[in-house]
Amino acid sequence: MTVPLPRYEVAIYFIIYGVFLLYGIANIFSLRNDLIANTQYSFTSGWSIIGRKRDDSNDEWENFKLFLWRNFSWYFAHISLTEACRFLEPTLIPVAHSVLGLAFILATYQTQTVLTILCQLLTFYLVSRYFRKSIVWALACIWIAVINILKNSSKLYQHDTYVEYYEMLIALSWCILKCLSFCLSKIRHRDDDKLIGSFNLVNYFGYCLYFPTFICGPFMIYERYKGCISNSVATIEELEYRAKSLLRNGARIIGWLLFTDFALHFIYVFYLEQNITVVKSLNPWALYGFGYLMGQFFHCHYVVSYGIGITMAKFDRMDPPSQPKCIGRIHFYSDMWKYFDQGLYEFLFIYIYCSLCSKTGPRYKKVFASIVTFIFIFIWHGFYDYVLIWTVLNFVCLSVENVFKYFVKTAFYANLVRNFNFKNQKRIYALIGSQIFIPSSISNFYFFAGVDVGNYFMQRTYQSGLFNYLALSVCCYCIFQSAEFINEYDSHGIRSV
Structure with missing residues (x-):
């Protein structure tokens, strides 16, 4: 068609679409002062230049920004170590990713968190040696059950380690997909003498502990990660091209992060998501405008969080998934x-x-x-x-x-x-x-x-x-x-x- x-x-279609969205968003925007005045919980102080409070009701968004702020130096360490290996000895790139990933979890998390993550990785690698899909999937079911038990057992961690508990659950969830991708791909290529050698322990740890996607995502199948191994030869000119792309995409991601936080000074969509009483008072225009805004803020979140991993993976000469x-x-x-x-x-x-x-x-x-x-x-x-x-x-x-x-x-x-x-x-x-x-x-x-x-x-x-x-x-x-x-x-x- x-x-x-x-x-x-x-x-006409675009005009009606635009009017519907703009009027709905305007209705939500008009609630900003009433929500601040009547909220049971105080919003956080916003940017001083704006002079308004900011909606900090979404723990996922707040914890994501905290992760970036606390671990910004690890991204520079990742770039430096990976590029040094690329120019000196490209075969060591997975080693660099493994070492950096291990160093990160050892320096950042408590012993029980480190042991839990390593236990997950090692058990999957051990069962992959049997080349049995049924065993791999059975282990995945066990780990999914463990994660769901941990999700309902937050009392295992003290209040001051809640962020670590939260990040551990995210890391374990991503690693299940990575472990499955590695193990199932290994089983699929077990008769291919040229490819089976790439399914070794170093590459496995480099893939699962690849820092740019370890917490923030996105998930990449193992075949995509192998791009940084097979495309290892580099020149100064090629590095300059990748560096410009990194800076350009990085600036765009930072722009989206700042825009999202700026918007949260005026549109309190995260607060509305948790307050059904206020939602029930919305007129139809405001209600569906709220629905649209929920989707757009969700999209902005993952444009930023996934965008970081995608940008870093492209710089590392992989072919990552597309942006949301x-x-x-x-x-x-x-x-x-x-x-x-x-x-x-x-x-x-x-x-x-x-x-x-x-x-x-x-x-x-x-x-x-x-x-x-x-x-x-x-x-x-x-x-x-x-x-x-x-x-x-x-x-x-x-x-x-x-x-x-x-x-x-x-x-x-x-x-x-x-x-x-x-x-x-x-x-x-x-x-x-x-x-x-x-x-x-x-x-x-x-x-x-x-x-x-x-x-x-x-x-x-x-x-x-x-x-x-x-x-x-x-x-x-x-x-x-x-x-x-x-x-x-x-x-x-x-x-x-």
């Missing part, structure tokens, strides 16, 4: 999985989904593979009710989306729309697709803000009368058409007529 719509029509795609351009939920967290998507697709079904296999196997994949998503994120609801809704919405995409390719659908021209077919396509977009978006609100907020969005969306739903549907239809236009333009350079 690449026939362009009239230019004026596309302009802006949610404002995503109208199919399958694209959210593919393009927001590409590293996690690759893991799920390669090591779970494709291992259970083939592209030409029967449909029931694909459904089973999808169910197993989403079960893993649930247990890896944690046994929480909001994660369960989010996971189930994800599966249902993706299944409905796949049925929809299959349906529009059938002869039956072609016969239904045969009397419509291609432009009208495109409008019908968006009309149906936008109805899938609505619950798909709400499913994310469970993940962002929990069960109460997610349930309230569902209630306001589907139980507030026909007029309210029609107004929302019109806005979502315009969002869908706008996203379709942007994607088609990016892919094919299509312009409106």
Whole structure:
């Protein structure tokens, strides 16, 4: 459906989309002083140049910034050590990553944390020697269970070591994916004499303890990490090019970090996520503006946190996953999985989904593979009710989306729309697709803000009368058409007529 719509029509879609978002955001912006006056907990002091308090309600964002501030020097140490090895003896690059990673955890964390991380890494490496997928996955299940027990046993750590406890859980969760990627790739290449040698202990530790992605992510499959080993030869000219790219991308990431913190002086979206009473008082414009802002702040967070790891990995001559795609351009939920967290998507697709079904296999196997994949998503994120609801809704919405995409390719659908021209077919396509977009978006609100907020969005969306739903549907239809236009333009350079 690449026939362009009239230019004026596309302009109308973008205008309605923009008005919907700007007015909704303005409603949230107008609450800023009332929220400060009535909040039960004081916000933190903001930037002195602004003279306002800043929303510090999101522990994940605050701990991430604290991690950067405390460990900024380790990034310089990583760059210096890696580049020294690249010019002196490139084969030592994984050794450098292993040594630096070990030095970091030894210098930063208490003994029990260090032993827990090393125990996880060593147990996976030992079972990889048996070349049995069943054993590897059984061990992964054990470690996921351990992590979930630790998540509910925060009393094991004193209050002053909560940040360490939090970072340990993140590190263990990332390392499960890394260990699985290494072990399963090793099993896959066990008969390849040229490749099996790269699956050694040094490379394994270098991969799992690779500092730029150890806490902040993103996840990279082992094949991506090996790029720093195979692309080891460097020249001064090539180093200058990589250094300029590092500085340029680093400045962009710092800019996004500062912008996000600046916005939190005026838009208290993190506080609203935790205050269902205030959320219930929002008018429809403010409510859906709040929903959009939750997604955008979530996106900004991962543009910064993932962006650091991606930028450093590119500097180290790897081919890391792409940056998270802006949610404002995503109208199919399958694209959210593919393009927001590409590293996690690759893991799920390669090591779970494709291992259970083939592209030409029967449909029931694909459904089973999808169910197993989403079960893993649930247990890896944690046994929480909001994660369960989010996971189930994800599966249902993706299944409905796949049925929809299959349906529009059938002869039956072609016969239904045969009397419509291609432009009208495109409008019908968006009309149906936008109805899938609505619950798909709400499913994310469970993940962002929990069960109460997610349930309230569902209630306001589907139980507030026909007029309210029609107004929302019109806005979502315009969002869908706008996203379709942007994607088609990016892919094919299509312009409106």
